[in-house]
Amino acid sequence: MSYDTFKNITIQQLESLVALLEAGSFTKAAVKLCISQSALTKQIKNMEASAGATLVIRGSTGAALTAEGQIIYDYAKRI
Secondary structure, three states: OOHHHHOOOOHHHHHHHHHHHHHOOHHHHHHHHOOOHHHHHHHHHHHHHHHOOOOEEEEOOEEEEOHHHHHHHHHHHHO
16 A cells, blocks of 8 residues: 555544444444444445555454555554
8 A cells, every 4th residue: 555545534534444443333333423324334435445445344243354454444543
């Protein structure tokens, strides 16, 4: 991933990614952020589009990060 990958990712999207991983599911993270689940999903999809990679693996048991997602998550936690 190059530096240019990060220039279109917003702080709100980074907060959403952190909340998603801490909550473990889109539903719980949306409640924590006081937004709808569809708004959270859109933020994550927009962040994936900006990064040019899938960041979150969506499953029936919750969400997990891809290798690229882990890199961005680590940056988000530092911020």
